[in-house]
Amino acid sequence: MSFPYQIHSFEEYLSEYKKSIDQPENFWSGIAEHFTWKKKWDKVLEWNFKEPRVRWFQGAKMNITENCLDRHLADKGDHPAIIWESNDPKEKNRILSFKELHEEVCRFVQVLKNNSVKKGDRICIYMPMVPEAAIAVLACARMGAIHSVVFGGYSAQSIADRINDAQCSLVITADGGHRGSKDILLKDTIDEALQNTGHVKKVIVLKRLGNEISMKEGRDIWWHDEIKKVDAQGIKDRTAESMDAEDILFILYTSGSTGKPKGVVHTNAGYMIFTTYSFVNVFQYQPGQVYFCTADIGWITGHSYTVYGPLCAGATTVMFEGIPSWPDAGRFWDIVDKYKVNILYTAPTAIRSLMGYGLEPLKNKDLSSLKVLGTVGEPINEEAWHWYDEHVGKHKCPIVDTWWQTETAGIMISNLAGISQGKPAFATLPLPGVRPVLVDENGHAVPGSDAAKDGVFHKGATGATVTGNLCIRFPWPSIIRTTYGDHERCRLNYFATYPDMYFTGDGAFRDAEGNYRITGRVDDVLNVSGHRIGTAEVENAINMHPDVVESAVVGYPHDIKGQGIYAFVILGSESKENNLDKSSVAATVTKIIGSIAKPDKIQFVTGLPKTRSGKIMRRILRKIAEGEMDKLGDISTLTDPAVVEEIKMGKI
Numbered sequence: 001m002s003f004p005y006q007i008h009s010f011e012e013y014l015s016e017y018k019k020s021i022d023q024p025e026n027f028w029s030g031i032a033e034h035f036t037w038k039k040k041w042d043k044v045l046e047w048n049f050k051e052p053r054v055r056w057f058q059g060a061k062m063n064i065t066e067n068c069l070d071r072h073l074a075d076k077g078d079h080p081a082i083i084w085e086s087n088d089p090k091e092k093n094r095i096l097s098f099k100e101l102h103e104e105v106c107r108f109v110q111v112l113k114n115n116s117v118k119k120g121d122r123i124c125i126y127m128p129m130v131p132e133a134a135i136a137v138l139a140c141a142r143m144g145a146i147h148s149v150v151f152g153g154y155s156a157q158s159i160a161d162r163i164n165d166a167q168c169s170l171v172i173t174a175d176g177g178h179r180g181s182k183d184i185l186l187k188d189t190i191d192e193a194l195q196n197t198g199h200v201k202k203v204i205v206l207k208r209l210g211n212e213i214s215m216k217e218g219r220d221i222w223w224h225d226e227i228k229k230v231d232a233q234g235i236k237d238r239t240a241e242s243m244d245a246e247d248i249l250f251i252l253y254t255s256g257s258t259g260k261p262k263g264v265v266h267t268n269a270g271y272m273i274f275t276t277y278s279f280v281n282v283f284q285y286q287p288g289q290v291y292f293c294t295a296d297i298g299w300i301t302g303h304s305y306t307v308y309g310p311l312c313a314g315a316t317t318v319m320f321e322g323i324p325s326w327p328d329a330g331r332f333w334d335i336v337d338k339y340k341v342n343i344l345y346t347a348p349t350a351i352r353s354l355m356g357y358g359l360e361p362l363k364n365k366d367l368s369s370l371k372v373l374g375t376v377g378e379p380i381n382e383e384a385w386h387w388y389d390e391h392v393g394k395h396k397c398p399i400v401d402t403w404w405q406t407e408t409a410g411i412m413i414s415n416l417a418g419i420s421q422g423k424p425a426f427a428t429l430p431l432p433g434v435r436p437v438l439v440d441e442n443g444h445a446v447p448g449s450d451a452a453k454d455g456v457f458h459k460g461a462t463g464a465t466v467t468g469n470l471c472i473r474f475p476w477p478s479i480i481r482t483t484y485g486d487h488e489r490c491r492l493n494y495f496a497t498y499p500d501m502y503f504t505g506d507g508a509f510r511d512a513e514g515n516y517r518i519t520g521r522v523d524d525v526l527n528v529s530g531h532r533i534g535t536a537e538v539e540n541a542i543n544m545h546p547d548v549v550e551s552a553v554v555g556y557p558h559d560i561k562g563q564g565i566y567a568f569v570i571l572g573s574e575s576k577e578n579n580l581d582k583s584s585v586a587a588t589v590t591k592i593i594g595s596i597a598k599p600d601k602i603q604f605v606t607g608l609p610k611t612r613s614g615k616i617m618r619r620i621l622r623k624i625a626e627g628e629m630d631k632l633g634d635i636s637t638l639t640d641p642a643v644v645e646e647i648k649m650g651k652i
């Protein structure tokens with residue numbers, strides 16, 4: 001399979017970009033022509049950002065798994081679709097060809113149907129990184145059930161909240177999973193979560209660890225038993241459900257600036273086209289290449305660029321169960337060497353942590369198969385960029401720094417490997433179809449910041465560096481459609497700050513050549529190891545501790561994680577006397593949200609800097625956490641300025 005929409009030169013990028021702006025409907029329908037449809041669309045695009053209402057390829061019927069699987073059967077049925085590498089380097093790998101993956105997905109569709117799952121039902125998936133996680137996701141898509149994957153690091157409470165919000169009727173999980181030297185007891189966590197939910201009728205459990213678990217009669221069933229039943233029945237029907245272009249494909253929860261995560265909704269056709277288009281162009285994927293994205297399926301990167309995008313493009317995607325540092329810090333390089341990986345896509349935080357082990361783990365690893373490197377999740381600092389370039393890419397692999405979000409579902413701003421120039425710490429230029437603009441605090445577009453109007457590169461750009469809040473002016477096919485069950489929340493969050501624009505929540509600047517550099521979130525959302533965590537969410541969790549009166553959470557620069565979590569906590573008088581242990585506060589966060597949100601630093605304080613109206617002045621706390629004590633600015637408007645001195649003295 002070749003890709004008629006693959007861009008081959010910078011000139012072509014410029015002309016495609018221009019076409020995508022001048023004639024967006026023609027541009028995207030021209031690309032959509034190269035996908036498999038059951039019925040083509042009546043209308044390419046209908047939209048307004050006021051409600052918001054965005055509909056791509058209305059009237060079309062399709063199934064994304066026909067594009068991921070069936071379409072490849074004739075010419076590459078025996079090619080590897082998934083190469084799975086266990087956490088344990090000694091455990092045999094598993095390779096599923098497109099034919100085998102197709103068969104497994106069809107079998108699992110029947111398992112779901114045997115358990116009364118219907119089109120439109122919501123299914124919670126809480127699994128380790130094993131091929132069955134991808135099979136479960138694809139089976140849902142194939143029969144039209146809506147998957148809601150929850151990352152294996154989230155707590156019982158977080159799972160229960162997500163199950164309740166989407167009213168999931170079935171959970172797919174495993175007895176447990178391996179992560180480095182640790183075993184993660186997933187089923188125990190699901191059991192606890194289900195004590196707080198009323199919707200779940202069935203739990204399908206994959207045996208992975210072989211540990212002792214409880215199986216609730218009538219509710220819990222084994223994956224392998226269900227498969228045996230299907231094999232006895234024979235697969236009755238391999239046809240993929242006919243989905244409307246705008247039927248929901250999945251919900252994925254992500255943190256925002258309020259305490260409650262939101263269920264980001266993506267639909268079928270637009271998502272398929274944008275993830276595949278961006279995969280092929282950003283990584284310059286060539287047929288036959290082996291591609292390795294290190295992201296867990298629980299995050300959007302795992303959805304779009306471990307499963308859907310690469311499989312739609314017919315790529316071989318490597319799925320890795322483990323972590324970069326186990327059994328030693330050479331694990332990624334072993335995998336690259338073993339499978340002759342051509343494209344490696346990982347997070348800056350992983351690169352920084354591996355840098356800390358020095359060059360020894362890279363010795364005697366043959367990385368010569370690598371052609372393209374990518375990063376995602378947070379700004380990459382120059383030091384990490386150069387290390388990646390020198391020691392992994394050996395100065396011969398372009399590095400793509402890809403900026404995007406759960407809400408965008410696909411890569412929005414990035415250089416295209418070998419086509420457009422990378423620049424350390426810059427995401428660089430927008431993909432065709434993406435129209436970024438920077439906006440000042442009054443909601444005015446900053447002159448010289450609009451890629452479409454001011455030109456995507458230096459010939460057209462105004463020649464000055466400009467800054468502002470990053471917005472997108474026009475819908476792309478995989479834009480968020482709604483937040484599940486609460487459309488108003490979607491509007492308020494993304495479309496109400498600036499009229500007629502999608503607001504990303506990020507700040508950015510644009511250099512004289514038109515390259516965008518993302519400077520980080522401008523809302524109360526932290527980016528810890530490439531994962532989004534709302535400060536309000538962490539505060540809510542801390543406040544659940546019986547001895548805590550109040551708390552305020554801010555981020556601070558962290559060498560490996562990018563941002564660390566700093567919590568200022570006021571205790572009740574009794575616990576102060578009892579010398580409450582900080583670890584018990586941290587344990588509360590792990591219990592309520594999961595270990596990913598555990599504060600790195602906890603400082604007990606007697607008060608918080610507040611304005612007279614009672615608002616916590618986070619700006620001051622942020623400066624203190626960052627160690628910039630002399631840059632606190634005006635503190636005279638605080639009710640109790642003295643508290644600032646005390647907090648400064650106690651800084652950790």
Ligand code: WT7
Pocket residue numbers: 254300301375376377378379380401402403404405406407427504505506518519520521527530531532
């Ligand atoms: C936030 C989105 C995109 C999938 C993984 C994270 C930050 C993401 C970059 C980048 C600078 C980046 C932004 C964004 N971010 N990629 N290349 N350069 N910042 O998805 O959890 O939805 O987080 O991650 O702040 O808003 P997410």
